[in-house]
Amino acid sequence: xxxxxxxxxxxxxxxxxxxxxxxxxxxxxxxxxxxxxxxxxxxxxxxxxxxxxxxxxxxxxxxxxxxxxxxxxxxxxxxxxxxxxxxxxxxxxxxxxxxxxxxxxxxxxxxxxxxxxxxxxxxxxxxxxxxxxxxxxxxxxxxxxxxxxxxxxxxxxxxxxxxxxxxxxxxxxxxxxxxxxxxxxxxxxxxxxxxxxxxxxxxxxxxxxxxxxxxxxxxxxxxxxxxxxxxxxxxxxxxxxxxxxxxxxxxxxxxxxxxxxxxxxxxxxxxxxxxxxxxxxxxxxxxxxxxxxxxxxxxxxxxxxxxxxxxxxxxxxxxxxxxxxxxxxxxxxxxxxxxxxxxxxxxxxxxxxxxxxxxxxxxxxxxxxxxxxxxx
Amino acid sequence: xxxxxxxxxxxxxxxxxxxxxxxxxxxxxxxxxxxxxxxxxxxxxxxxxxxxxxxxxxxxxxxxxxxxxxxxxxxxxxxxxxxxxxxxxxxxxxxxxxxxxxxxxxxxxxxxxxxxxxxxxxxxxxxxxxxxxxxxxxxxxxxxxxxxxxxxxxxxxxxxxxxxxxxxxxxxxxxxxxxxxxxxxxxxxxxxxxxxxxxxxxxxxxxxxxxxxxxxxxxxxxxxxxxxxxxxxxxxxxxxxxxxxxxxxxxxxxxxxxxxxxxxxxxxxxxxxxxxxxxxxxxxxxxxxxxxxxxxxxxxxxxxxxxxxxxxxxxxxxxxxxxxxxxxxxxxxxxxx
Numbered sequence: 001x002x003x004x005x006x007x008x009x010x011x012x013x014x015x016x017x018x019x020x021x022x023x024x025x026x027x028x029x030x031x032x033x034x035x036x037x038x039x040x041x042x043x044x045x046x047x048x049x050x051x052x053x054x055x056x057x058x059x060x061x062x063x064x065x066x067x068x069x070x071x072x073x074x075x076x077x078x079x080x081x082x083x084x085x086x087x088x089x090x091x092x093x094x095x096x097x098x099x100x101x102x103x104x105x106x107x108x109x110x111x112x113x114x115x116x117x118x119x120x121x122x123x124x125x126x127x128x129x130x131x132x133x134x135x136x137x138x139x140x141x142x143x144x145x146x147x148x149x150x151x152x153x154x155x156x157x158x159x160x161x162x163x164x165x166x167x168x169x170x171x172x173x174x175x176x177x178x179x180x181x182x183x184x185x186x187x188x189x190x191x192x193x194x195x196x197x198x199x200x201x202x203x204x205x206x207x208x209x210x211x212x213x214x215x216x217x218x219x220x221x222x223x224x225x226x227x228x229x230x231x232x233x234x235x236x237x238x239x240x241x242x243x244x245x246x247x248x249x250x251x252x253x254x255x256x257x258x259x260x261x262x263x264x265x266x267x268x269x270x271x272x273x274x275x276x277x278x279x280x281x282x283x284x285x286x287x288x289x290x291x292x293x294x295x296x297x298x299x300x301x302x303x304x305x306x307x308x309x310x311x312x313x314x315x316x317x318x319x320x321x322x323x324x325x326x327x328x329x330x331x332x333x334x335x336x337x338x339x340x341x342x343x344x345x346x347x348x349x350x351x352x353x354x355x356x357x358x359x360x361x362x363x364x365x366x367x368x369x370x371x372x373x374x375x376x
Numbered sequence: 377x378x379x380x381x382x383x384x385x386x387x388x389x390x391x392x393x394x395x396x397x398x399x400x401x402x403x404x405x406x407x408x409x410x411x412x413x414x415x416x417x418x419x420x421x422x423x424x425x426x427x428x429x430x431x432x433x434x435x436x437x438x439x440x441x442x443x444x445x446x447x448x449x450x451x452x453x454x455x456x457x458x459x460x461x462x463x464x465x466x467x468x469x470x471x472x473x474x475x476x477x478x479x480x481x482x483x484x485x486x487x488x489x490x491x492x493x494x495x496x497x498x499x500x501x502x503x504x505x506x507x508x509x510x511x512x513x514x515x516x517x518x519x520x521x522x523x524x525x526x527x528x529x530x531x532x533x534x535x536x537x538x539x540x541x542x543x544x545x546x547x548x549x550x551x552x553x554x555x556x557x558x559x560x561x562x563x564x565x566x567x568x569x570x571x572x573x574x575x576x577x578x579x580x581x582x583x584x585x586x587x588x589x590x591x592x593x594x595x596x597x598x599x600x601x602x603x604x605x606x607x608x609x610x611x612x613x614x615x616x617x618x619x620x621x622x623x624x625x626x627x628x629x630x631x632x633x634x635x636x637x638x639x640x641x642x643x644x645x646x647x648x649x650x651x652x653x654x655x656x657x658x659x660x661x662x663x664x665x666x667x668x669x670x671x672x673x674x675x676x677x678x679x680x681x682x683x684x685x686x687x688x689x690x691x692x693x694x695x696x697x698x699x700x701x702x703x704x705x706x707x708x709x710x711x712x713x
Contacts, residue, residue: 176572253580255630273586284542286573 120192131158142208146172152361176287187216235309327352405466485528542576579626587615605701640671
């Protein structure tokens with residue numbers, strides 16, 4: 001760009017496989033003054049829809065990407081500049097950006113972190129890492145999820161940390177055998193992956209069942225965990241949405257699965273056809289049905305929670321700083337259970353359900369990074 | 377699901393994984409082991425287009441090369457199925473089914489019914505279909521409507537590598553006779569396919585693209601032609617919902633009807649001849665059960681009611697192309713009383 005005061009708004013990379021995104025609506029218009037964090041546009045990827053927030057403040061002077069067109073990741077979709085930058089300079093920058101969008105996805109754009117596998121407890125475990133040398137962060141998904149659940153977080157956090165995401169046994173491309181399905185077995189898997197990565201200490205981030213797993217791993221060896229961030233973790237109360245869990249485990253068709261998956265989000269319109277198809281493809285792999293039903297027994301005793309993370313966290317006894325993040329509109333595990341996480345810094349997130357890391361990723365990322373910084 | 381393999385490799389992988397998992401699974405047909413013992417590429421061809429290549433040596437004694445007598449080996453496969461095996465027999469071209477049709481429609485399809493539910497016939501008959509390979513009228517037909525017509529047969533037409541593997545796995549595990557149609561022009565099509573085994577249920581259509589203006593129902597190779605047409609139409613402001621039926625028997629009526637209830641407009645795209653076909657079947661279904669939703673007459677894009685021409689120029693215009701689908705969609709989208 002000719003003038004340094006012209007700031008580019010770019011198509012974000014939400015997830016390892018994302019190559020193009022599509023703007024479904026421009027929330028901000030040309031001429032609007034925007035502040036950091038303002039909603040700019042709704043963007044749809046083949047997996048999920050999300051809202052792009054402004055990373056810079058200024059006047060939105062030019063909108064380049066049209067609604068509905070395929071825009072390659074990281075190409076310029078709009079320009080922010082102060083009012084005194086000339087229209088000629090902006091038009092020149094806009095024409096340059098237009099040409100990049102029109103050129104489409106470059107051939108070599110696939111990239112992303114390579115998937116690695118480790119043998120842990122006789123199982124093949126998949127994980128993928130990306131980012132800077134430095135503090136290691138390990139992201140642990142919940143029941144029925146996989147390492148791609150972190151699609152909105154892993155790449156952005158990689159700017160500051162070395163960020164890994166794993167597939168727990170029974171999930172993603174890891175072995176589908178879950179043995180007794182216990183939280184202890186899952187926690188041993190997490191520690192085994194840390195060994196495979198070759199790090200002594202890491203920051204653990206766990207969602208839902210993954211939160212209980214992160215706590216159990218920490219309880220086994222507190223010296224290996226620098227900080228613990230729990231997103232809507234299981235095990236801090238009796239109440240849980242049993243019909244959601246049974247519905248997810250039992251759904252055989254897209255028609256059955258879609259309304260179930262909708263319960264994960266505050267805004268059900270985020271559930272795209274591709275997201276449901278991907279979940280269905282996972283559920284149809286040999287062994288997944290058995291794994292999900294075994295893990296159902298780990299999570300629930302009748303209609304209430306079986307896991308007891310509160311006792312486990314008491315055992316850690318403040319040796320590791322704990323942060324808890326919860327969506328205020330969580331319909332799977334009630335956000336009130338955040339109160340039971342002793343000694344934790346709490347973040348309750350507006351307009352988010354059970355998947356705040358997908359619905360409000362910027363806020364969750366900020367909470368995790370604050371936790372890491374606090375841990376020193 | 378990062379790994380990409382072809383439609384041909386996907387079928388081969390499903391066969392190999394099921395043979396690994398279940399020792400009653402066997403493969404039989406003409407040239408499955410043709411050239412066995414010859415050096416290099418000539419060794420064990422794996423069928424005329426190489427779909428079963430590699431299985432002969434990997435599963436000794438379980439890949440059977442048969443004489444060129446379809447009535448004999450298709451009959452043998454059906455008999456073996458009733459006796460506890462899970463044979464996958466290759467009827468090289470569906471055009472050859474005439475000589476073994478009795479074994480299929482009047483024997484295999486009837487056993488469960490005639491023997492009061494006591495007999496199961498877990499046989500898969502793999503067969504190639506479709507035009508486009510300059511193979512003329514006797515090696516290019518789309519005869520799946522004939523099998524769809526017969527109660528007791530399941531009829532499967534995968535359009536993608538992912539579906540080819542999952543539907544083949546289900547076909548082998550299914551306890552009824554399954555006709556598995558492979559389009560010759562799709563063998564080299566590549567797509568993402570999980571390495572692990574998975575089975576796709578029969579009777580579940582796949583919504584390949586969502587759109588609110590016009591429903592396009594297609595199957596087999598025509599799914600891709602329809603998606604190409606839908607891309608062109610989207611650029612012109614017409615959003616099509618493209619449905620791949622995946623199986624014609626059982627048929628997923630609900631997905632078709634729900635879509636037409638939303639769009640009010642239907643184009644059916646079928647490479648087969650137009651009379652008594654899947655295209656007419658879907659049209660009748662919608663006319664009967666979604667009549668109140670229709671805002672335009674149903675359009676069918678099919679081959680003409682002729683044999684497949686041998687002339688290259690004629691074969692090219694025989695096969696429905698994207699332009700014909702675009703025209704049909706525009707016709708129903710712009711239709712007024």
